[in-house]
Amino acid sequence: MKRWFWLAAALLLAVLIPLWLGGSEMLGQLQRFPATVWLAMFAMIGLCWCINALRLRLLLGAMASRLSGRRCLGTVMATEFAICATPGGSGGPLTLLALLGRHGVRPARASAVFAMDQLSDLAFFLCALGGIFFYALFHHLNHSLQWLLTLSALLMLGGLALGMAVVRWHRQVLRCNGRLLRLLGVSAGKRRRWARKLLHFLEAFSDAFKLPWPTLVKVFGLTCLHWAIRYSVLYLALRGLGAQVDWAWTFLIQMLSLSAGQFSLLPGGAGAAELTSAALLAPMVGKSTAAAAILIWRVVTYYFYLLAGGPVFVLMLGRPLLHKLKGAL
Template sequence: MTRGFWLLVSALIAAVLIPLLLGGTGLLGRLLDFPLDLLALMLGMILVCWNINAIRLRLLLRRLHRTTHLRALGIVMASEFAFCATPGGAGGPLTLMALLARRGVRPAQATAVFAVDQLSDLLFFVFALIGILIYAVFHALSPHVGWLLGGSAALLTGVIIVVLGVARYHRTVLRTNGRLLRLLGMEPLKRLHWGRKVLRFRNALQDSLRMPKTVLVSVFLLSSLHWLLRNSILYMTLIGLGSTIPWAWTFLVQMLAMTAGQASLLPGGAGSAELASGALLTPMVGTATAGAAILIWRFVTYYFYLIAGAPVFIHLAGRPLLKRLIRFRRPQP
């Protein structure tokens, strides 16, 4: 087994140990007192999220490929498993494009579908952060959290501006990249090959964005519903543990924790997300409650994705792609 597999195993161990150490001796009691019906409800919310994303995928593919809801659901679950199991989530888009390619969707078209999907997510988070900023104006806000909130909003807005700028001035970007690749010594045929790939992606993205406005708005609304449900998990977890803090703050904790997890490039942000959320939650609810909340929240939004998604991934993508993503290698005899 190669380094990628052991990295995933180490990240999972760290993800469990951090909340256990944070919760201390009071953690077990908190976990035993947590209502099982509430846990079942939260797992059901994740199932609803997967179905929402399946509907969103079918809307984005309607002009490229007709697929059943069950198959779209399988693609979503397999892609999100790969996202959670690979460093930096790199396996998610790779799995999505591989599964769509098997159904006749060209790589440029699949990449464009993924890009539109991600843009709708970015728009939701920008609007959500603006809403939290408005909420914070009328409530007590520490300068530290204020800087985090403002910085996150500025970063997401900057990403959207850069994406729109690249789309608007793509010819200038292509010429600049061509000059840079020439300076780096890339052969003319290879430069032409990559330039054609970028243009195919640009054309496919334009086709996706030319879909009826009702479809694009529906995709955005479905994306918003998905993230509202998923980002309510921590709030409901704290309610089950007997600690209530405003939903807006739990949303902010989750967003900052997952940002830290992505920046760490560990599979699913395991370890980093727990550290960041622990640092933000402990001053609000105490160590025992914070440790229990993190363990339950991550079980629902991370471990459950791995447990439920693994058999779906194996069925749809097969072991060869799994070995390629996590880089299994059998020892040579």
């Protein structure tokens, strides 16, 4: 109950920030926003779900035959709902593991699939940052944007280096982890279980890298397509409001805002993403237009994920629980 309270509070805060920033003028802009653009943006999110479902099937390899296309799509929608509804997206991997486990995919394999998915995302954003740095050579960036861009690049490179180090020196990591757990008073049996789980994950992760290169290239291509479509929503919102902003700027604003939201540890970055995007966008288009664009952007890329993914999450995870309860009565 407490978690749902925090989610509701975060959602309320996220809505109040654009309303406070834009005022009554923003409401007038929202009323004039074209309905066709709304439909186009929601269709783009549906396409993103389909792309991610195809990416999941590719990463599962031979195990993909255990899930139908509809099951894959439902798994993606439920997982992304959990990411949006939990602090720092912590519920996403747990949901994916639970859903794939019901189709015979071992937890280690499911964890490796999630890790490969995140690694593909990380590779895309590193490439995108390189493109933005090149774009910045011909366009002036203020000091705040330069600092945020550099910090994002350093954090992504640090995360990639950490992941590679764990894979490369996993024996040393296991020894250090064992010593730390022993100092914390964890029993020898639990330490061995954690070590086995980590070894099974690393084995499954290595197997994922052994997928055929054409498959890995397809996964990365789908990743690029997914994020290019999803990160075009703010650009379309601004165009629908009559504002002229380069697509590259909207991409940078979304990336920095969502990064700030992740560090806030609030569900979906609610509040932090709105404040960061408002601070970056308002000087370009004005407060009311920025507030309207941010609200539209978050409705499509956050609230819609909750509204559409919530019933799928309950249906896929709640139905087995209901069957168990009926069997116990």
